Amino acid sequence: MPACTAPGLLRGRKVGEIAATMGGAALVLSEFNLDLCSGNDVALETAAQQAGADLASLEQALGALDAHVLAERPPQETNALIAYILSRYHDTHRRELPALVKLARKVETRHAAHPEVPRGLADALQRLLGEIEVHMKKEELILFPAMRRHPGGALGAPITQMRHDHDDHAEQLRDLEAKTGNFIVPEGACGSWQALYAGLDKFHGDMMEHVRIENDVLFPRFEVAREQVERSEDAPAAQTEAANERASAASMADKRDDKTASASASASASASADPLSGASLVPMLVGGLVLIVVAMIIAVALS
Numbered sequence: 112m113p114a115c116t117a118p119g120l121l122r123g124r125k126v127g128e129i130a131a132t133m134g135g136a137a138l139v140l141s142e143f144n145l146d147l148c149s150g151n152d153v154a155l156e157t158a159a160q161q162a163g164a165d166l167a168s169l170e171q172a173l174g175a176l177d178a179h180v181l182a183e184r185p186p187q188e189t190n191a192l193i194a195y196i197l198s199r200y201h202d203t204h205r206r207e208l209p210a211l212v213k214l215a216r217k218v219e220t221r222h223a224a225h226p227e228v229p230r231g232l233a234d235a236l237q238r239l240l241g242e243i244e245v246h247m248k249k250e251e252l253i254l255f256p257a258m259r260r261h262p263g264g265a266l267g268a269p270i271t272q273m274r275h276d277h278d279d280h281a282e283q284l285r286d287l288e289a290k291t292g293n294f295i296v297p298e299g300a301c302g303s304w305q306a307l308y309a310g311l312d313k314f315h316g317d318m319m320e321h322v323r324i325e326n327d328v329l330f331p332r333f334e335v336a337r338e339q340v341e342r343s344e345d346a347p348a349a350q351t352e353a354a355n356e357r358a359s360a361a362s363m364a365d366k367r368d369d370k371t372a373s374a375s376a377s378a379s380a381s382a383s384a385d386p387l388s389g390a391s392l393v394p395m396l397v398g399g400l401v402l403i404v405v406a407m408i409i410a411v412a413l414s
C-alpha cells in the first residue's frame with residue numbers, strides 16, 4: 112500500500128487490508144476500538160462509525176505511521192539525534208506498550224482454552240513497560256542532558272549502566288518471542304490476536320533499532336572521549352573525570368538498588384572537585400535521582 116499521509120486516502124479500504132499492509136496500523140485500529148475480530152471486511156469509515164471513533168483522528172494516527180516510515184533516517188548531529196530518539200522511540204513506546212498490554216489481556220482472556228494462547232504475555236509486557244519507563248527516565252533526566260551540556264564529554268560509566276539495561280531488554284524481547292512463537296498467529300486467529308502480534312512485531316523492531324542507534328551511534332561519541340581522558344598524561348584531570356563518571360554511574364544504579372546507596376554515591380559526587388561539570392552536573396544528578404525514584408514508584412504502581 113502506498114504512503115497515505117493525506118486525509119481521506121484510506122476511505123473505502125477494508126479494515127483487514129489496512130491492518131495487514133501498513134506497519135503498526137493494526138495497533139492503531141485497536142486503540143480506536145475498531146472491531147478486528149469480525150469487522151475485517153468493513154470499510155474504514157464504516158468501521159469507525161460503528162466503533163464510535165472519530166474518523167479524522169483515526170486517519171491522522173494512521174497517516175502518522177507513514178510519516179514515521181518516510182522520516183526513518185536518523186539525523187547525525189548529536190542534539191538532533193537525541194531529539195529523534197525521544198520522539199521516534201521513547202514517545203512511541205509510551206504510546207504503544209500500554210495498548211499492547213491491554214490487547215494481550217483481552218486475547219489471553221478470550222482464548223484461554225486455546226492451546227497456543229500466549230499465557231503470561233500480558234504480565235510480561237506489564238513488567239517490560241515498567242522497566243523501559245525507568246530506563247528512559249534515566250536517559251531523559253540524566254544522560255541526555257549531560258550529553259547536551261558537554262558535547263564530546265566523557266560519560267563512559269553511566270553509559271555502561273545503560274548498556275546493561277539494554278542487555279536486560281534484549282533478554283525480555285527474547286522471552287516475548289518465545290511466548291508468541293516469533294509473533295506468528297495460529298491458524299484462524301481472530302483480528303485482535305493478529306493485531307496483538309503485529310503490534311508486538313513492530314515494537315520488537317522498534318526496540319532493536321532504538322537500542323542499536325544508542326549503542327552503536329550515540330554512546331560511542333561519549334565513550335571515545337573517556338578513553339582519551341584515561342590515556343592522557345594529565346593524571347589529576349583523569350582522576351577527577353573518573354570520579355565524576357563513578358558518581359554518574361551510581362545515580363543511574365539499577366532500580367533494585369536501595370536509595371541509601373544511591374544517596375551515598377550522590378553525596379560522594381558532591382564532595383569531589385569536578386572540572387568537567389563542577390557546579391552544574393552534580394545538582395542535576397541529585398535532581399535526576401529524585402525524579403527517577405518518582406518514576407520507579409509510578410512503574411511499580413503500573414505493574
Ligand SMILES: [Fe+2]
Binds near residue numbers: 250
Ligand atoms: Fe532510549
Ligand SMILES: [Fe+2]
Binds near residue numbers: 250322
Ligand atoms: Fe536506552
